[in-house]
Amino acid sequence: ENTVPDPRVWVGYDGANGYTVLRLAGATGAIEDQVVIPDVGGRPYGGAVNKDGDFWMGVRGGPLVFIDAETLQFETFVVPNTTYGMGVDKHGDPWIVTYQGGAGKDHIHRFNSQTKQFIDAGGTGGYYRGMQIDREDRVWVA
Numbered sequence: 001e002n003t004v005p006d007p008r009v010w011v012g013y014d015g016a017n018g019y020t021v022l023r024l025a026g027a028t029g030a031i032e033d034q035v036v037i038p039d040v041g042g043r044p045y046g047g048a049v050n051k052d053g054d055f056w057m058g059v060r061g062g063p064l065v066f067i068d069a070e071t072l073q074f075e076t077f078v079v080p081n082t083t084y085g086m087g088v089d090k091h092g093d094p095w096i097v098t099y100q101g102g103a104g105k106d107h108i109h110r111f112n113s114q115t116k117q118f119i120d121a122g123g124t125g126g127y128y129r130g131m132q133i134d135r136e137d138r139v140w141v142a
Contacts, residue, residue, distance in 0.1 A: 089137055
């Protein structure tokens, strides 16, 4: 269930001096907010919004990024291995799949947003890429 009235769209891209993240009006596409994150390596590679409208962005070859929807302040978190796919569960915690060279090396991780720690959820048998979390809080990985 969408708890944010007049939902907006977040877009992140690699800019000249880091990542640029825009928040757009969902109805018109007009730019409402802009956040510039200094270059810390990698490139934006996926994102998801929690129920409060905060934005989590996965960066391939870089950190996990959190942007607070109210203050637009951001935090970055070092990821174990290279982020590929991601989603956010109903508790607001991001999940990521990390690409480290294929079967036996790729992993699924949940980031506990309270303790700010990654928890290895296992999954060493595949070549993991995309991820989605459904309404039943089940994590689906391609």
